Amino acid sequence: MNAPLIIFFVLAALAVIGAISLILQKHPIHSALSLIVVMVALAGLYLLMGAEFVAAVQIIVYGGAIMVLFVFVIMLLNAGEEERTDFSKLAKFGGLPLALALTGLLAAAMVRHGGAVQNQNVPGALADTSTLSTMLFTTFVYPFELTSFLILVAIMGALVLAQREKS
Amino acid sequence: MVPTQYYLILSAILFGLGVVAFVFRRNIITIFMSIELMLNAVNLSFVAFSQAMPEKPPQIAGSLLQVGHKLDGQIFVLFVIVVAAAEAAVGLGIIILTARNRQSLNVERVDLLKL
Numbered sequence: 001m002n003a004p005l006i007i008f009f010v011l012a013a014l015a016v017i018g019a020i021s022l023i024l025q026k027h028p029i030h031s032a033l034s035l036i037v038v039m040v041a042l043a044g045l046y047l048l049m050g051a052e053f054v055a056a057v058q059i060i061v062y063g064g065a066i067m068v069l070f071v072f073v074i075m076l077l078n079a080g081e082e083e084r085t086d087f088s089k090l091a092k093f094g095g096l097p098l099a100l101a102l103t104g105l106l107a108a109a110m111v112r113h114g115g116a117v118q119n120q121n122v123p124g125a126l127a128d129t130s131t132l133s134t135m136l137f138t139t140f141v142y143p144f145e146l147t148s149f150l151i152l153v154a155i156m157g158a159l160v161l162a163q164r165e166k167s
Numbered sequence: 168m169v170p171t172q173y174y175l176i177l178s179a180i181l182f183g184l185g186v187v188a189f190v191f192r193r194n195i196i197t198i199f200m201s202i203e204l205m206l207n208a209v210n211l212s213f214v215a216f217s218q219a220m221p222e223k224p225p226q227i228a229g230s231l232l233q234v235g236h237k238l239d240g241q242i243f244v245l246f247v248i249v250v251a252a253a254e255a256a257v258g259l260g261i262i263i264l265t266a267r268n269r270q271s272l273n274v275e276r277v278d279l280l281k282l
Contacts, residue, residue: 008169012177019184019204028196028272035200038181042207045177048169049218054241058210061248066203066255073259074196077266082194085275095190103183110175110212132238140242147249154253161260 007048015041026081032070039063053129174215181208195265195272199258206251213240213247 018037025031039062046055087095136144185208188201217240266272268282 002168004169008173012173015177016180016184019181019188022197022200022204023184023188023191028194028200031194031197031200035204038204039207042211045174045211046214049174049214051214051218051241051244054210054214054244057245057248061252062203062207066252069255069259070196070200073262077196077263077272079194079196079272082192082197083273085193085273087191091190095187099183099187099190102186103179106182107176107179110179111172128238132241135236135238135242136245139236140246143246147246150253151249154256158256158260161257162263 004048008045011041011044011048014038015045028074028079028082029071032067032074035070036063036067039067053132171215171219175212178208178212178215181205181211193273193275195262195274195277198274199255199262203251203255206247210244210247213244217241217244 015038018034018041021034022031022038025034039058043055043058043063046052046058182205185201185205188204189198192198192201217238220235220237220240222237262272265277269276271277
């Protein structure tokens with residue numbers, strides 16, 4: 001077994017354990033911390049694949065910005081443990097098998113059609129960040145500009161939604 | 168070298184776990200976090216496909232389909248992350264609003280459009 005494979009399995013196990021912990025934890029703040037574990041593990045996997053810029057953005061934007069926003073909201077709302085309510089019979093007995101079936105179906109479909117693309121990368125090669133930036137500002141410049149508009153709309157929407165009503 | 172299939176299987180597992188969390192959890196914040204988990208799973212398969220793509224993709228003869236660049240997948244991931252950030256800002260605003268109006272974070276108690 002070579003080193004990249006071992007690193008992959010360690011990070012993959014970390015991600016899956018984090019995701020399972022997200023489901024099982026009762027308190028939302030514990031779920032948020034589990035999700036941070038998943039995101040850091042995924043950033044490690046991106047590095048393993050040579051996508052260094054995506055790994056950095058994953059840590060900065062997801063682990064840094066979005067999860068801090070989540071933790072802030074949990075603290076702001078003083079969210080406690082979630083109250084248990086009974087599931088319907090269908091959810092109780094059909095839920096888990098159906099979820100497993102969905103996962104299996106997705107994995108089978110992606111592996112079958114992903115088999116055509118074989119890994120042709122030289123080991124340890126990094127994606128060229130300058131090529132990435134050139135593409136972002138030439139080929140994808142219109143989607144990129146639209147993105148700034150989207151963020152503007154999101155900022156205004158968040159402000160309008162969260163402000164206190166004037167009485 | 169790690170085969171691309173391994174990444175795809177991991178991505179499917181994470182997506183499935185995200186769906187399970189989305190359906191089984193009752194807390195609106197945790198449900199929102201499971202959406203982020205599913206977005207992350209999709210990002211993983213985008214990067215895996217981008218990495219698996221050859222440097223010079225073979226043009227299929229007679230096909231009008233434009234063959235993309237190797238790094239297209241990583242650009243898509245960047246856009247997905249931006250959309251996720253915007254979605255988190257608006258969604259958490261909505262969560263604060265509902266929590267303030269109903270004094271509860273349980274989605275089963277949010278069953279009326281109008282108070």
